[in-house]
Amino acid sequence: MKVLLIGSSFSAMPFLYELKRLGADVSVIGKYEADPCHSFVEHSIHEDYSDSENLLRICKEHGFDHIVPSCNDYSYVAGAAVANVLGLPGFDSPEVTEILHTKDRFRRFCREIGVPAPRIYGEVTPDSGTQEVSAQLDGPALVKPVDSFSGRGVELIHSAAELDEAIARAMDMSRGKRAVVEQFVEGALHSHTAFIADGRIIWHQFVDEFCEVYRYQVDRSQFPTRLTAEIRDAVQRAMERVVEALGLCDGLLHTQFIASEHAFWIIECMRRCPGDLYGHHFKFSFGYNYEAQYVAGFLGRKPQPPAADGPSPMRIERRVLSVADPQAFFAVYLGADGGDGGPEKIYVPLKDSGQKLEAAPFDKAGILFLRGDPETTPEQISATKAHMLFHN
Structure with missing residues (x-):
């Protein structure tokens, strides 16, 4: 099974290792030679994958059986165009892809099917x-x-x-x-993430999201959600309407929305995986391999829900460490544990000490996951100290 992974950054690493676990012969495409995925495959292609004609040429030359997009729209949209020509699984039609990944068309579509949107x-x-x-x-x-x-x-x-x-x-x-x-609509930001099989949603969850450094990029998130059942049920019904109206193929449907106390507005839907290790909310919380289910659809396999008798979810907070102004990054201070030990800290470094850290949304120093037991409150986990230190 020859597979091309479209994207080579740190966010694509979980897909690479899932493909290797399955025994695939994996190649990686991405123009930045220093990206980590290039170090762990036999064949790297250092080209721009956002050009669908170029990507199609490469796929024909190498005879890939499957292609797997990573965590940006360019990888999915170019991959969808190639898959349409070559008959590869996991992608919707070009028409559906354009509706979902073009903001103005998506807003018109929502209006047509009665789904709330700005x-x-x-x-x-x-x-x-x-x-x-x-x-x-x-x-x-x-x-x-x-x-x-x-x-x-x-x-x-x-x-x-x-x-x-x-x-x-x-x-x-x-x-x-x-x-x-x-x-512009007022409310709190959340995400709904779901896997589809045979035209229906087989698993879904909600995550609460916050934009604290740069107003339009998520840099803190929490799972499980604090959304009311009323809003959760309404959003779930809206997503089922989207799945049915577009006839979506097996795979991931990820959605961001804004909610007030009794209303919500869908901001965007996507079929590619969200970045910044979003799936690890569920891996670290209750052991669900979100990235493996994402990859499955592009291999012609059906995503699977977690086991019904799995562990109770632990509370997770994800922090993307970024800055409003460029800085010389030095280190991350993770804080001292309290008498009860406090939440576990899992830090994913993305910068070396001394490197320049550009302003958000164009850069990040790392990603920190905090994990508390099921009784940990959102307030307790948010109070955990962790911040960056800079050369000055």
Whole structure:
């Protein structure tokens, strides 16, 4: 079984080792030669995989049986185009892929099937101008590149006078040079993550998310969720509607949404795996190999839910260590344990001491997981001290 892993960063390492565990002959594509996945395969391809025509050429030359995208939209969208030509499993049709991964089309789709989502004021291209969108504005709005991820290029505006500059910055982050302007909604950020088999959701969970350093990138998250049953049930029904309306293939459906006390708005859905070791919320909490289930769909296999008699979930907090301004990274202070030992700390380093740490959302020093027992409260785990130290 010859498999191409599309992506070579640290976030792709769990997929690489799952493929190796299955006995696959794995190649990795990614243009950065220093990325970790390149060190653990016989064959590395140091090219840009976001060009679907180039990726198709490479797949034909090497005769891969399967391709597995990693944790960014470029890997999934290019992989979907290749899979459509070569008949490879795990990807939806190009039409469905475009709906899910293009912000303006996804908003229109949600409206058509009755799923709550922020209102779209309009889309802007270099040739369209902003007058029509400006006339539609009704309160604060978010300006976003239609095709970016990790919050890059997103900006909140409060009046039409701010629109032109925000559009220009969004287009700088858009490969297609297109931006969308949408309603700003108030509430707390959460994610719903689910595996699909035979057209239905077979397993799902919720995670509470926080953006504390950079306003539009998650840098802290907690599992299990504190969402009410009312909101959880409503979001679950909405996701089932999305699965049915699009006829989604087996695999992952990951969603971010904003919720208030009695309402919610879907922000985005994706079929690729979220980054920053998101799946380890569940691996460290109750032993569920989320990444293995993600890989399964691209190998033509069905994802499986965790065992019904598995362990009780332990409370997990994930912290992505980043900064608002560039710094010379030195070390991470993990704090002293209290008399009861405090939560376990699992630190994933991504920077060496002395390296420059760029501002979020473009860089991070590492990822810290805190694990408490089932009785640990969210407040107790959040109070655990850990912070970065810098050369100065």
